[in-house]
Amino acid sequence: MVRPLYLALLVPLFLPAAACAGLYYSGETQEELPAQWRGFLLDHRALRLIASPAPTGGVAALLREQYQDAAKKLEDALRVRALSTDEAADLGALYVRLGKAAKAVEVLRAAQRQHPEHFRIAANLGTAWQVQGELTEAVAALQEAVRLAPPKLRSAEEYHLKLVRLRQKEKKGASTLDELFGVTYSGQPGKQPLSERQKLPADAAAVAQQLALWLPADGRLLWQLGELANAYGDVRTAANILDGCVTELGMAAPELRRHRQAYRVAADEIAKLPDDEHAKYKGDLVTKSARALARKFDLSRLPPVRADGVNDIPWPVLAETTMAKSFKPRFVRYLEELEGKRVALAGFMQPLRPDDEVPGFLLIEYPVGCWFCETPEPAMIVFVTLPDGKTTPIKRGPVKVEGVLKLNRDDPEDFLYTIQKARVAEPD
Numbered sequence: 001m002v003r004p005l006y007l008a009l010l011v012p013l014f015l016p017a018a019a020c021a022g023l024y025y026s027g028e029t030q031e032e033l034p035a036q037w038r039g040f041l042l043d044h045r046a047l048r049l050i051a052s053p054a055p056t057g058g059v060a061a062l063l064r065e066q067y068q069d070a071a072k073k074l075e076d077a078l079r080v081r082a083l084s085t086d087e088a089a090d091l092g093a094l095y096v097r098l099g100k101a102a103k104a105v106e107v108l109r110a111a112q113r114q115h116p117e118h119f120r121i122a123a124n125l126g127t128a129w130q131v132q133g134e135l136t137e138a139v140a141a142l143q144e145a146v147r148l149a150p151p152k153l154r155s156a157e158e159y160h161l162k163l164v165r166l167r168q169k170e171k172k173g174a175s176t177l178d179e180l181f182g183v184t185y186s187g188q189p190g191k192q193p194l195s196e197r198q199k200l201p202a203d204a205a206a207v208a209q210q211l212a213l214w215l216p217a218d219g220r221l222l223w224q225l226g227e228l229a230n231a232y233g234d235v236r237t238a239a240n241i242l243d244g245c246v247t248e249l250g251m252a253a254p255e256l257r258r259h260r261q262a263y264r265v266a267a268d269e270i271a272k273l274p275d276d277e278h279a280k281y282k283g284d285l286v287t288k289s290a291r292a293l294a295r296k297f298d299l300s301r302l303p304p305v306r307a308d309g310v311n312d313i314p315w316p317v318l319a320e321t322t323m324a325k326s327f328k329p330r331f332v333r334y335l336e337e338l339e340g341k342r343v344a345l346a347g348f349m350q351p352l353r354p355d356d357e358v359p360g361f362l363l364i365e366y367p368v369g370c371w372f373c374e375t376p377e378p379a380m381i382v383f384v385t386l387p388d389g390k391t392t393p394i395k396r397g398p399v400k401v402e403g404v405l406k407l408n409r410d411d412p413e414d415f416l417y418t419i420q421k422a423r424v425a426e427p428d
Contacts, residue, residue: 025093031289039291051099189266234283
């Protein structure tokens with residue numbers, strides 16, 4: 001069994017292009033929430049890794065580099081002129097994303113003195129104060145953000161203010177769930193009784209996802225999302241999220257660990273069922289988008305193709321492939337140039353048969369709990385074959401594959417990409 005998707009060590013590379021609410025940076029385009037759990041968790045983790053001084057993996061490092069480049073351009077502009085209100089709001093948001101809350105507060109406080117009626121400056125300042133741990137100041141700034149918010153954003157800002165006020169009243173070091181929605185989660189695996197579900201606001205999942213996108217390092221918000229996933233009947237996602245709370249974020253609240261254990265047992269039992277029964281356990285949350293953030297890969301940032309070396313392929317490059325109904329794939333030029341050359345790609349092994357040693361397998365960007373329910377798009381599956389006579393053990397964690405790339409242009413029965421004569425190693 002593969003678990004959990006939230007622990008995937010790869011992140012999507014997105015070229016953010018205006019966040020819908022919360023931490024406002026004009027370089028982030030947010031999709032309508034709630035997003036599908038799988039896509040949301042990848043985007044959520046990507047935002048969290050931006051703040052890491054040394055993010056794991058080349059794609060994560062490149063993502064942080066993009067935010068650093070954007071911040072530097074605004075810093076350079078500030079040395080020669082005053083920033084516009086939107087530029088000041090952006091620089092503050094970038095500092096928050098990059099883990100520099102104190103610098104964000106400095107920039108945004110100065111901007112607010114000059115522009116006290118600017119909504120994005122007030123909202124970003126409230127978030128910066130919260131991240132820095134100054135909750136009284138955060139409440140004051142977020143009150144202004146609520147007052148200034150456009151009607152379509154006001155509800156989300158009100159929930160953000162409610163969250164900070166709840167945190168302000170609790171004892172120092174508290175590790176319980178925030179009572180954002182006035183419900184107590186039972187910790188019983190599976191869809192909650194209708195009487196309990198009816199207590200949740202219709203937009204509870206969307207609100208919780210929104211708050212978590214603004215504050216991706218806040219483990220208690222991630223825990224809230226896990227409980228909501230279970231409440232809507234998706235205990236497998238709930239188990240994966242709570243696994244991430246414990247193993248990635250180091251959370252140790254007794255209630256969290258009890259619920260995690262209960263959800264994991266239930267999820268493991270579902271995994272034993274025949275594949276065609278798994279769909280019954282997908283949950284009934286109605287989602288509005290596949291991902292939380294719009295993505296577009298900047299091909300100009302890729303290094304030149306090397307004929308005499310190994311070329312790394314980011315997964316978003318594969319995602320750029322499109323297909324007509326008659327199976328006429330259109331590969332980006334970069335992939336065309338890589339055909340026949342040695343490439344490297346990190347991902348997760350998906351066996352084609354239940355053997356411990358295999359001569360070939362599928363490589364996917366992140367693990368899936370159920371192939372029947374969560375099959376990736378064709379453009380996000382790579383077929384890997386080893387040299388003749390060679391086999392490799394199936395591994396559950398991330399791997400790095402190196403071999404020769406072949407593109408499929410005319411056979412609808414075959415995979416779009418094959419990495420031939422491959423070598424399997426540990427990821428960088």
